[in-house]
Amino acid sequence: MAEEPLISLRGITKLFGTGPAAFQALKGVDLDIMRGDFVAVMGPSGSGKSTTMNILGCLDVPTSGTFLFKGHHVETLDRDQRSLLRRRYLGFVFQGFNLLARTTALENVELPLIYRGTPKQERHELAMAALGKVGLAEWADHTPGELSGGQQQRVAIARALVTTPDVLLADEPTGNLDTERSIEIMELLTGLNRDSGITVLLVTHEAEMAAFARTVVHFRDGLVESIEQKPLAGGAAK
Template sequence: MSDAPPIEPLIELQQVTKVYGSGSTAFAALKGVDLRVRAGEFVAIMGPSGSGKSTALNVLGCLDRPSSGAYRFRGVHVERLDRDQRALLRRHFLGFVFQGFNLLARTSALENVELPLIYRGMPARERHAAAAAALADVGLAGWEHHTPGELSGGQQQRVAIARAIVTQPAVLLADEPTGNLDTARSVEIMALLARLNLERGITILMVTHEPDMAAWAQRVVHFRDGRIQSDEVNPHPTRAPEMPALATEAG
C-alpha cells in the first residue's frame, strides 16, 4: 500500500443547496449536492430540463451563490467570498463557453478574444499577441480580423473557446457548447475541448443533454430533481487521434 496522502480535489461541493424565491413561491433548484472534481478531469453534467445541472454550473462558475452548504476551490471556501473576491476568482481561474457564443457582433475575432485581458489590464501589444496565439490554438489563424457575422457557427464557437482559454484558466465551464451546431461542427468542438483537457491539463465541466457529446468526457454526472442521481466513470472516452497536437504555449 502507498503512504502517499490522498489528492485533494480542485473543486468540492458539500451539501450545496440553491433556493430561489421565498415562502410559498420558493423553488429548490439544488437539494444537497455533493461533488468532487480533481484537477485535469473532464466531467460531463447531464439531466432533464429543470434538474439543476445549469444551476450547479452557475454556482461552480461563481455566477450564483449557494443558499447553504460549502463550495471549496483549491481549499478556499468560495461561499464565504464577497462579490469582488468571486470576480477575481472568475477572472484568474475560470473560463466560460456558452451555447450562444456571446461574442460582440461588430468586433473582430481578435478583439473578442482580447476582452478578458483588457479586464486584467494587460498592455495592448501583449494582449494582441496572446489573443492571436489563442486563435491559432483553435484553428483560426488568419481569421483574426473577421467579425462574428463573417464566421460560421463552428468558427464563432472556436472564437468563444479562444476567449475562454486566453487567460490560461485552471477550469473551463461549458454550458451546452454544441447546442447551436450541426453534428460535424459539434464533433470538431468536442475534439478541441478534449485536446485542451489532455494536452493543456485544463479541467473541464460541461453541461450537455446529448449523450454523444458526453461520451467525450472521463466522467458523466447525472442530475435529477436537484440532486445527483449518478456519477460514473467513462472508461473509453471518445477521442480524435488524427487531429494534430495543439501548439506549444508561448512564454
C-alpha cells in the same frame, strides 16, 4: 485519497424566488472535481445541472452549502472577489456564444486579457495564439456577424483559454450547432484538456457529447444521481 479535489461541493442548495412560488433547484449537491478531469454533467431539463454549473462558475451564488475551490471557501466571497476568481482561474463557453457584437474575433479574445492588465503587445500575441489553437487565426478581423455558429463558438473557446484558466466551464457549448460542428468543438475541448491540463466541466444533454468526457455526472431533481468514471485511456477516441 491521494489528492485533494480541485473543487468540492457539499450540501449545495439553491432556492429561486420566495414564498409559495419558490422553487428549489438544488437540494443538497455533493460533488468533487479533480484537477485535470474532463467532467460531463448530464440530466433532464430542470434537474439542476445548469444551476450547478453557474454556481461552479461563480456566476451565481448558492443559497446554502459549502463550495471549496483549491481548498478555499468560495461561498463567503463578495462580488468583486468572485469576479477576480473568474478572471484568474475560470474560462467560460456558453450555449449562446455570448461574444460582444460588432467586435472582431481578436478583440473578443483580448477582452479577458484587458481586464487582467496584460500589456498591448503581449495581449495581441496571446490572443492570436489562442485563435490559432482553435484554427481561426485568419478570421481574427471578422466580427461575430461574419462568422458561422461553429466559428463563433471556437472564438468563445479561444476567449476562454487565452488566460490559461484552471477550469473551463462549458454550458451546452454544442447546443446550437449541428453534429459535425459539435464534434469539432468537442475534439477541441478534449485536446485542451489532454494537452494543457485544463479541467473541463461540460453541461450537455447529448450522450454523444458526454461520451468525450472521462467522468459523467448524472443529475436528477436537484441532486446528483450517479457518477460514472471511465478508464483513463478511454472516452476521447477520435
